[in-house]
Amino acid sequence: QKEVEQNSGPLSVPEGAIASLNCTYSDRVSQSFFWYRQYSGKSPELIMSIYSNGDKEDGRFTAQLNKASQYVSLLIRDSQPSDSATYLCAVHPNAGGTSYGKLTFGQGTILTVHP
């Protein structure tokens, strides 16, 4: 089982729709979760972080975390063509110990928003 797994995609949604990106993780004691956006040929850019169960909203983005189900998702409301990118889920393995800030990434989901 992969440590961090994302829905394989690619995901295509029409402009104005809600895009839903999903991620599961295997380490039950993981504490910190991140979503990065990566445009083609560019570096990953942090767009959301979430640490507690529930929803966290930032503009058109909502991150959802369910630690019992080991599941984290990203919703993008009113999707725009400029949201077309690869979205990477990243997990910090545990609250401290020897992980030293190591983030484990999923394989990414390619999102295309078409006009």
Added chain:
Amino acid sequence: DTAVSQTPKYLVTQMGNDKSIKCEQNLGHDTMYWYKQDSKKFLKIMFSYNNKELIINETVPNRFSPKSPDKAHLNLHINSLELGDSAVYFCASSPIAGPYGYTFGSGTRLTVV
């Protein structure tokens, strides 16, 4: 501009050569990382330094040697380059070695021919 900067942006070299990639951050962060992104966009950690001290060393061939002269700089030297080393190498930093998001550099696309 506050940022993580990497040089060079592109590197094309022949098998067997030795090359270096440099990284600098002016964010005041204590921790820096090297990640490798393969052709399928999978990002995998290679090394991490906290205030010049090596704290993560994943299963990486010993042809790869990181060096951190100070906490703002982290370089990567690769000896005897192989075709399989072709990838994008990203430097990143975080405030401390903990559960925080990273700021990534712009990446170095290495092509070994």
